[in-house]
Amino acid sequence: xxxxxxxxxxxxxxxxxxxxxxxxxxxxxxxxxxxxxxxxxxxxxxxxxxxxxxxxxxxxxxxxxxxxxxxxxxxxxxxxxxxxxxxxxxxxxxxxxxxxxxxxxxxxxxxxxxxxxxxxxxxxxxxxxxxxxxxxxxxxxxxxxxxxxxxxxxxxxxxxxxxxxxxxxxxxxxxxxxxxxxxxxxxxxxxxxxxxxxx
Amino acid sequence: xxxxxxxxxxxxxxxxxxxxxxxxxxxxxxxxxxxxxxxxxxxxxxxxxxxxxxxxxxxxxxxxxxxxxxxxxxxxxxxxxxxxxxxxxxxxxxxxxxxxxxxxxxxxxxxxxxxxxxxxxxxxxxxxxxxxxxxxxxxxxxxxxxxxxxxxxxxxxxxxxxxxxxxxxxxxxxxxxxxxxxxxxxxxxxxxxxxxxxxxxxxxxxxxxxxxxxxxxxxxxxxxxxxxxxxxxxxxxxxxxxxxxxxxxxxxxxxxxxxxxxxxxxxxxxxxxxxxxxxxxxxxxxxxxxxxxxxxxxxxxxxxxxxxxxxxxxxxxxxxxxxxxxxxxxxxxxxxxxxxxxxxxxxxxxxxxxxxxxxxxxxxxxxxxxxxxxxxxxxxxxxxxxxxxxxxxxxxxxxxxxxxxxxxxxxxxxxxxxxxxxxxxxxxxxxxxxxxxxxxxxxxxxxxxxxxxxxxxxxxxxxxxxxxxxxxxxxxxxxxxxxxxxxxxxxxxxxxxxxxxxxxxxxxxxxxxxxxxxxxxxxxxxxxxxxxxxxxxxxxxxxxxxxxxxxxxxxxxxxxxxxxxxxxxxxxxxxxxxxxxxxxxxxxxxxxxxxxxxxxxxxxxxxxxx
Numbered sequence: 001x002x003x004x005x006x007x008x009x010x011x012x013x014x015x016x017x018x019x020x021x022x023x024x025x026x027x028x029x030x031x032x033x034x035x036x037x038x039x040x041x042x043x044x045x046x047x048x049x050x051x052x053x054x055x056x057x058x059x060x061x062x063x064x065x066x067x068x069x070x071x072x073x074x075x076x077x078x079x080x081x082x083x084x085x086x087x088x089x090x091x092x093x094x095x096x097x098x099x100x101x102x103x104x105x106x107x108x109x110x111x112x113x114x115x116x117x118x119x120x121x122x123x124x125x126x127x128x129x130x131x132x133x134x135x136x137x138x139x140x141x142x143x144x145x146x147x148x149x150x151x152x153x154x155x156x157x158x159x160x161x162x163x164x165x166x167x168x169x170x171x172x173x174x175x176x177x178x179x180x181x182x183x184x185x186x187x188x189x190x191x192x193x194x195x196x197x198x199x
Numbered sequence: 200x201x202x203x204x205x206x207x208x209x210x211x212x213x214x215x216x217x218x219x220x221x222x223x224x225x226x227x228x229x230x231x232x233x234x235x236x237x238x239x240x241x242x243x244x245x246x247x248x249x250x251x252x253x254x255x256x257x258x259x260x261x262x263x264x265x266x267x268x269x270x271x272x273x274x275x276x277x278x279x280x281x282x283x284x285x286x287x288x289x290x291x292x293x294x295x296x297x298x299x300x301x302x303x304x305x306x307x308x309x310x311x312x313x314x315x316x317x318x319x320x321x322x323x324x325x326x327x328x329x330x331x332x333x334x335x336x337x338x339x340x341x342x343x344x345x346x347x348x349x350x351x352x353x354x355x356x357x358x359x360x361x362x363x364x365x366x367x368x369x370x371x372x373x374x375x376x377x378x379x380x381x382x383x384x385x386x387x388x389x390x391x392x393x394x395x396x397x398x399x400x401x402x403x404x405x406x407x408x409x410x411x412x413x414x415x416x417x418x419x420x421x422x423x424x425x426x427x428x429x430x431x432x433x434x435x436x437x438x439x440x441x442x443x444x445x446x447x448x449x450x451x452x453x454x455x456x457x458x459x460x461x462x463x464x465x466x467x468x469x470x471x472x473x474x475x476x477x478x479x480x481x482x483x484x485x486x487x488x489x490x491x492x493x494x495x496x497x498x499x500x501x502x503x504x505x506x507x508x509x510x511x512x513x514x515x516x517x518x519x520x521x522x523x524x525x526x527x528x529x530x531x532x533x534x535x536x537x538x539x540x541x542x543x544x545x546x547x548x549x550x551x552x553x554x555x556x557x558x559x560x561x562x563x564x565x566x567x568x569x570x571x572x573x574x575x576x577x578x579x580x581x582x583x584x585x586x587x588x589x590x591x592x593x594x595x596x597x598x599x600x601x602x603x604x605x606x607x608x609x610x611x612x613x614x615x616x617x618x619x620x621x622x623x624x625x626x627x628x629x630x631x632x633x634x635x636x637x638x639x640x641x642x643x644x645x646x647x648x649x650x651x652x653x654x655x656x657x658x659x660x661x662x663x664x665x666x667x668x669x670x671x672x673x674x675x676x677x678x679x680x681x682x683x684x685x686x687x688x689x690x691x692x693x694x695x696x697x698x699x700x701x702x703x704x705x706x707x708x709x710x711x712x713x714x715x716x717x718x719x720x721x722x723x724x725x726x727x728x729x730x731x732x733x734x735x736x737x738x739x740x741x742x743x744x745x746x747x748x749x750x751x752x753x754x755x756x757x758x759x760x761x762x763x764x765x766x767x768x769x770x771x772x773x774x775x776x777x778x779x780x781x782x783x784x785x786x787x788x789x790x791x792x793x794x795x796x797x798x799x800x801x802x803x804x805x806x807x808x809x
Contacts (some may be wrong), residue, residue, distance in 0.1 A: 019486055024577070040573035041487030044582020044597075047618070065578075069486045071465060075583055075594075078615045 007057035017089035019068030025154035057172035363395035434473035446736035494571035513545040558588035652692030695773030
């Protein structure tokens with residue numbers, strides 16, 4: 001891990017959102033480059049790792065792809081605790097999922113790590129004809145709450161890599177330029193989990 | 200349904216383990232040894248302890264017989280009630296109580312009012328029924344439900360979502376399972392869309408609460424060929440409607456397992472939702488789990504673990520299994536509650552923390568959950584699960600990872616923070632398994648299969664020689680893998696032995712021989728499975744059992760069951776098999792199992808005490 005040169009950052013990233021919004025599809029598109037038309041529901045949470053190299057840093061993502069089902073809602077803190085970044089995903093063809101996304105944002109604002117970098121992703125952007133949530137609506141909400149907003153499509157890969165690059169860039173910027181390979185346990189209150197955030 | 204009713208008048212007599220004192224085929228009587236009384240009762244006893252009410256009971260049965268014979272009277276349902284002598288029943292008294300309510304219940308409970316069986320008379324002639332999988336009952340054969348859901352051709356996931364209780368096809372399904380809340384809200388239905396079945400659910404709820412209001416519990420309603428089995432679990436009601444002729448006890452156990460599967464996903468704390476809001480809609484909580492339930496229900500027709508309450512192991516050389524057990528033990532010592540390595544539904548090895556014991560039913564439910572959920576194959580997962588027999592109130596956390604297409608590791612812990620630790624454990628385990636070539640042995644065992652009746656050793660051989668070539672690991676090296684690809688043309692093993700299941704009571708494990716001709720088609724396998732299931736139920740019947748041996752001959756098989764303190768043996772023979780020879784063969788099977796027990800069972804690997 002301790003390579004010389006640019007920074008190595010290990011960052012925990014969590015995806016939250018209603019079921020069927022395409023969280024797993026986004027991650028799989030990013031990690032494997034593939035898309036499945038029928039993606040089975042995630043159980044609990046699935047764990048992925050992926051490394052992204054930027055000019056300024058190498059980011060190793062620990063990605064928690066959580067299940068959107070209601071029954072797992074109360075367990076979400078277990079996954080977002082200590083996360084450096086979160087992507088809240090909704091489905092642009094479902095107003096319900098947008099409402100749920102706002103609830104996730106509120107919960108994260110209240111309970112998550114205060115330095116958490118939050119992204120809002122309006123997924124399924126390829127289904128323009130079925131759109132229920134306008135681009136401006138998402139953008140507006142994101143602006144008000146200090147989120148980075150993107151509309152994505154796991155199916156066409158639109159904005160998927162951009163999403164993760166943006167996250168990586170933000171993380172690189174946020175992380176202090178210390179000597180390489182040192183992990184910060186800035187707030188190791190309840191967990192000894194790896195986390196990295198600006199302090 | 201109407202078609203069945205018509206068939207029943209003639210088909211009934213011949214259908215094998217007949218509940219009632221109908222004259223048996225002569226050779227059956229000749230053959231019946233020791234326990235012929237089992238036959239006469241086999242089914243009749245399902246509904247609780249007969250006791251002094253036997254007389255009443257008989258009457259009821261003959262009543263019903265009449266109904267079936269005439270098969271005319273629609274909606275002639277019989278309600279059997281008792282004070283719920285079942286373990287979890289609310290009342291202790293096991294007395295078989297029949298109250299007047301029965302008569303009144305007759306009306307409302309008649310499925311006709313809700314549309315379920317109401318069509319018995321009128322849904323004329325199964326109208327083509329071309330595309331419908333499970334309609335026609337074959338005369339003289341056990342009802343075998345649905346080709347479409349045989350193991351081989353089974354399509355996962357919910358089927359027939361478009362149906363509801365108004366669909367003819369829906370009503371013709373041979374086996375329905377429902378979960379509903381005590382306010383009548385549908386929670387799960389095997390066939391059809393739950394939401395469209397709200398009215399039907401309400402009817403089921405009405406039946407249950409009607410009887411409960413009388414201070415009673417409804418366990419079983421018979422309506423012609425249909426059995427409606429009820430299971431009440433606090434605010435959750437489970438109902439099975441079946442015309443598969445499976446014994447009541449089996450159907451009730453299946454409902455128990457479905458309930459267990461629900462607890463595995465949600466824990467019993469879901470009850471609190473109903474305390475807060477009786478009209479609570481539970482369906483969203485189970486979102487995306489249809490496939491878990493349908494896969495469990497499917498296993499009721501092929502997996503002996505569902506009625507034996509035992510698990511089975513992948514055959515492996517003793518040393519190989521020991522190697523796997525050692526590394527799992529290592530991990531368990533580091534704070535993992537259970538470490539389980541499985542290949543499909545077979546256990547490779549499992550280890551628990553001290554004093555922690557794992558019930559075979561929990562293993563069945565857990566492995567079903569993992570195998571049914573495609574999501575676990577995509578990546579490593581960390582998911583809350585509840586083991587209902589271990590602690591129905593609390594979640595454990597399961598780290599699940601597939602090591603290859605069929606082999607998966609499950610590490611269970613009580614700590615929600617343990618993911619990274621468990622991940623490290625898995626990496627260690629995987630490395631050891633690869634190095635010690637356990638994984639390749641597993642794959643080889645998958646190809647080779649288990650015990651085959653054709654390989655039954657001829658005589659009690661002087662031991663330590665190699666018995667079954669492929670079950671002695673030492674001989675494996677000389678075997679070419681394609682040895683087993685040669686088609687078996689034989690007709691089973693010696694003395695007409697077709698198949699057997701051996702269950703070790705002490706180990707809570709069973710071993711089942713591979714299916715070989717003539718039990719080769721999925722349909723035949725399912726029929727044999729059902730026959731075993733019936734045999735099991737009759738041997739363990741609390742009213743008239745338990746029994747030690749049973750010999751039963753019908754047009755399909757000779758079935759022989761032998762229960763001792765140490766084991767249970769279920770064997771199926773050619774229907775023309777000689778009785779004395781069959782008994783002798785069973786002794787040889789038992790000897791064979793003992794000879795290879797090191798390889799087919801997980802022995803004393805861990806401090807388990809279930």
